[in-house]
């Protein structure tokens with residue numbers, strides 16, 4: 291099943307005890323119950339491995355459930371970075387406010403959704419009871435990360451399309467940073483560029499204080515083992 295496949299993917303990614311796991315829509319294709327199990331598995335493993343997690347999703351609810359901090363992206367840009375509680379209770383950016391307003395209403399199917407939400411609230415409370423050190427070392431830092439694609443235009447022409455336009459954020463040891471945004475906002479491109487699975491166009495990515503994007507062969511190979519990825523499929 292999809293849920294089993296996803297658990298195997300996660301197990302494989304964690305086999306070499308990475309310091310950082312990038313999960314790009316790891317639960318998007320799964321039903322609510324299996325999604326819950328995969329989320330719990332991720333949260334548990336993150337704790338036991340003392341790992342940092344970059345959790346990418348278009349689903350603000352899912353991101354809110356697992357993250358300590360949230361990055362809101364739109365059109366390749368970061369609109370807001372804030373602690374998860376602030377994103378939900380006092381969003382600063384107009385786009386974040388719109389995203390929140392567009393979430394499905396609880397009133398439409400109260401009985402069922404309330405139960406699920408209660409569970410989420412319960413677990414979120416339990417998870418945040420383990421206080422995270424706000425001054426934990428920064429494991430991953432993106433500084434002005436950019437990625438352009440060159441699209442064909444006409445017979446000989448090329449046009450630059452900026453999929454990621456200067457993204458900056460920090461992810462601390464043992465913390466989870468959620469990345470949320472609509473389809474096409476550049477989340478996956480950003481994740482792939484962090485890992486040089488796309489050739490970056492500009493910016494810096496510091497992992498343990500060292501610039502990943504300019505690291506040479508052997509160093510890079512060694513670093514790469516400490517960062518693993520889980521994709522949706």
Ligand SMILES: Nc1ncnc2c1ncn2[C@@H]1O[C@H](COP(=O)(O)OP(=O)(O)OP(=O)(O)O)[C@@H](O)[C@H]1O
Pocket residue numbers: 348439451453471472473474475476477478479480
């Ligand atoms: N290889 C590519 N060549 C050209 N354009 C691309 C390429 N990959 C992505 N894009 C474009 O970059 C933009 C960002 O795409 P990306 O896949 O990063 O979005 P996303 O936020 O992950 O969306 P989703 O929620 O659907 O996964 C989109 O407009 C997409 O069409």
Ligand SMILES: [Mg+2]
Pocket residue numbers: 314315477478479
């Ligand atoms: Mg994507």
